[in-house]
Amino acid sequence: MDIKDIDEKYIIELDGKKYIKYDGVRNEAHRLGLLNIKTEIIQFPAEENKWTIIVKAIASTTDKEFHGIGDANPENVGNIAEHYIRCGETRAKARSLRDLCNIDMVCIDEMGTIIAKKPTDKMVNYLSRLLSDTKGYKYEKYATKKFPAVPEMTYAQVSEAIDILTKGE
Numbered sequence: 001m002d003i004k005d006i007d008e009k010y011i012i013e014l015d016g017k018k019y020i021k022y023d024g025v026r027n028e029a030h031r032l033g034l035l036n037i038k039t040e041i042i043q044f045p046a047e048e049n050k051w052t053i054i055v056k057a058i059a060s061t062t063d064k065e066f067h068g069i070g071d072a073n074p075e076n077v078g079n080i081a082e083h084y085i086r087c088g089e090t091r092a093k094a095r096s097l098r099d100l101c102n103i104d105m106v107c108i109d110e111m112g113t114i115i116a117k118k119p120t121d122k123m124v125n126y127l128s129r130l131l132s133d134t135k136g137y138k139y140e141k142y143a144t145k146k147f148p149a150v151p152e153m154t155y156a157q158v159s160e161a162i163d164i165l166t167k168g169e
Helices: 022-031 078-101 121-132 136-142 155-166
Strands: 011-014 017-020 036-043 053-060 065-072
Touching: 011 155, 017 022, 022 078, 036 078, 053 078, 065 078, 121 155
Parallel strands: none
Antiparallel strands: 011 017, 036 053, 053 065
16 A cells, blocks of 8 residues: 555654554555454563563454564553553554555554653753744644644654754754
């Protein structure tokens, strides 16, 4: 599937790379005839495996099955560590649905700590200063469609917003 065929509201750009949201993959899968998606835990989290869960997902249409594996542990899910079991399942489902839809773009929900990690206080303070400066209009013009409010932004989003404001776009 070509990225141009995917509704822009389902695309996120971070650090110059485009990702699809899970909702976008699921929406496209339903459009293409998704009948069901089943998940199964392949590995239960335990101390011996560093609390890593591995989940298998099978997405089915009338004539095909698409398999995906997802893993997660408190260390590779960023700021949602308390939800890592659900994250493992979502990663597996996203992978099986991307295969069903023939989407080669990574689902943002599959990403680990690099995407999900929280920005430093220094970064947030710097972005806040930039926003209160006369450059703030650039953020309004170029970034508000791409980013949530500053407190909910990830490290990569804060970094990209700073780039927008300091590069004179």
